[in-house]
Amino acid sequence: MRQIAIGLLIIGATVIGADIALGEEATKPNILFISVDDLNDWTGCLGGHPQAKTPNIDRLAAGGMLFTNAHCAAPACNPSRTAIMTGVSPHRSGLYDNRQKMREVLPNAELLPKYFSRHGYWSAGSGKILHYFIDAQSWDDYFPPKETENPFPRTLYPDKRPVGLPRGGPWQYIETDWAALDATDEEFGGDWLVSRWIGEQLGKEHDKPFFLACGIYRPHEPWFVPRKYFDLFPIEEIQLPPGYREDDLADLPPAGKKRGPNRYFPHIRKEGQWKQGIQGYLASIAFADAMVGRVMTALENGPNRDNTIVVLWSDHGWHLGEKEHWQKFTAWRVCTRVPLIVRVPAGVPGLAGGTKAGSRCSRPVNLLSLFPTLTELAGLPEKAGNDGPSIVPLLESPMAKWPHLSVTHLNEPGSYGLSGDRWRLIHYANGDEELYDTASDRYEWTNLAGQSKHAAQLLKLRQLGPKSFAPKFTAGSPGDFRAR
Ligand SMILES: [Ca+2]
Numbered sequence: 001m002r003q004i005a006i007g008l009l010i011i012g013a014t015v016i017g018a019d020i021a022l023g024e025e026a027t028k029p030n031i032l033f034i035s036v037d038d039l040n041d042w043t044g045c046l047g048g049h050p051q052a053k054t055p056n057i058d059r060l061a062a063g064g065m066l067f068t069n070a071h072c073a074a075p076a077c078n079p080s081r082t083a084i085m086t087g088v089s090p091h092r093s094g095l096y097d098n099r100q101k102m103r104e105v106l107p108n109a110e111l112l113p114k115y116f117s118r119h120g121y122w123s124a125g126s127g128k129i130l131h132y133f134i135d136a137q138s139w140d141d142y143f144p145p146k147e148t149e150n151p152f153p154r155t156l157y158p159d160k161r162p163v164g165l166p167r168g169g170p171w172q173y174i175e176t177d178w179a180a181l182d183a184t185d186e187e188f189g190g191d192w193l194v195s196r197w198i199g200e201q202l203g204k205e206h207d208k209p210f211f212l213a214c215g216i217y218r219p220h221e222p223w224f225v226p227r228k229y230f231d232l233f234p235i236e237e238i239q240l241p242p243g244y245r246e247d248d249l250a251d252l253p254p255a256g257k258k259r260g261p262n263r264y265f266p267h268i269r270k271e272g273q274w275k276q277g278i279q280g281y282l283a284s285i286a287f288a289d290a291m292v293g294r295v296m297t298a299l300e301n302g303p304n305r306d307n308t309i310v311v312l313w314s315d316h317g318w319h320l321g322e323k324e325h326w327q328k329f330t331a332w333r334v335c336t337r338v339p340l341i342v343r344v345p346a347g348v349p350g351l352a353g354g355t356k357a358g359s360r361c362s363r364p365v366n367l368l369s370l371f372p373t374l375t376e377l378a379g380l381p382e383k384a385g386n387d388g389p390s391i392v393p394l395l396e397s398p399m400a401k402w403p404h405l406s407v408t409h410l411n412e413p414g415s416y417g418l419s420g421d422r423w424r425l426i427h428y429a430n431g432d433e434e435l436y437d438t439a440s441d442r443y444e445w446t447n448l449a450g451q452s453k454h455a456a457q458l459l460k461l462r463q464l465g466p467k468s469f470a471p472k473f474t475a476g477s478p479g480d481f482r483a484r
C-alpha cells in the first residue's frame, strides 16, 4: 500500500513537471508576420479609396488593433524592409535606396527571424520579405527553399507583355502594367502558393514556438491577377483617387515640384489608362486580401489559433496620380502611411490582456518599431541598437502618452517626412520644406510652410527632426563601414 502511494506520488510529480514544462512553452507565443507589398491605405478599414474590397484584412483589423497613423521608415521596398528586419533606421544604417545591397551595407546585422531563432523559436518564411532575396542565413526554413535565394514560387505571366499599358520608353519599368488573366488562383500560383505553404505550417503542431513570415507580393506590379478580381471593379464604375487635385503642385517648393511629377502619370493619361490602372490596383489588392484570408482561415482552423500574435503591414504607400505622381519614393502621406494591424492573444508575456478587438490607435508609429515590439511581446530580451520604440504601451492603451514622432527617409541623406499626431513636416536636403495639418487636410493639398501663423509649428517640428545622417553607403565610399 505504501509502495503504491509512493508510486502515485512519483507519477504525480512527473505529470506536474511536464505541466510546468508545457506551461513555459505555452507562454512563448507564436508570431505570424504578414507583409503585403506596396499596399497603401486602399483597404476597407483605412478607407483610402471608396471602392477597395478587403474583407479579410478588415476582419483581422476588427479582431485586433488598427494603427491609422503608421508610417514606413522609407518609401521604397529595400530600405523599408531592411529597417523592419534589422530594427535600424536608414539614417543610421546608410541604406537609403533600392539599389544598395543589404548585406554589403550591413554584413553583420542580425535579422528578426534569426533573433527569434536564437531565442528558441523556429523561424520560417515564404514569399517576398526582403528585397528580392531570402538571406538564407537568417531562416530555419523557407519556401521556395532558402538555398535558391529566390523568394518567389512559380507565377503565371502573360506570354505577351505589356498587355495593358503600352511602353512609354526605356525609362518605364517593365512591370508597370495591368491585365486580367484567364486563370484560377491555383494556376496563377505566386501568392497562392505562398499562402498554401504558410497555411500548411499554421495547420501543424510545432515543438517550438514559431516566427512565420508570409510575404504577399501583390499589389506590387505587375497588376496581373485572375479575372474574377478585375470583375469586382467594372471599368465604367471606377472612381479616381479621392486625393487627386489638379492644381496640387502650385504651392510646393522646388524640391517638392521636382519630387512629384514623373513620367508615368502623363504617359498613363495620354494612353487613356488611368482608370484601368486604378482597376488593376484595386483588383490586385482584392487578390492579396483573398490570400491573407486563406492564411487567416488556416490559422483559425488549426492548433495555433489561440497562441499566435498576428501582425500585418505594408512596406510603403503608393501614388495613383496624386501630386502628378505614379509609384512610390515620395515623403507625402499617401506614400509614407501604411496599413498596420497587430492582434495579440491574451496571456503573452509582454501584454497579458492581449489587444482589444476592434481598437484603433492614431498615434504616429513607424514600422521600425516592429522589432522591439515583437521581442517585448514574446518576453525576449531587447536587441541592442534598435532605433524604434516598442509600441506595446499603445497596444495596451491606444491613447497612452506617446512622445515619439515617425520619420520616413527619402533616398538621399537629409530628406525626410516627419509625422506627428496631427502635423506633418517634409524636409528636403536642400532646405526646402512643406508643412501640413492632416486633421483638416488629409490629402496634404495645402502647404502651410510659408504662412507666418504656422512658423512656430514649423520650427518645433524642424527641431524634432533627425539631425545627423549616415552617408549613403556604396562600396568603398565614406559610408563603407567595412573600410573603417
Ligand atoms: Ca514595396
Ligand SMILES: [Ca+2]
Pocket (backbone or CB within 6 Å): 247, 248, 249, 250, 251, 252, 444, 445, 446, 447
Ligand atoms: Ca498643394
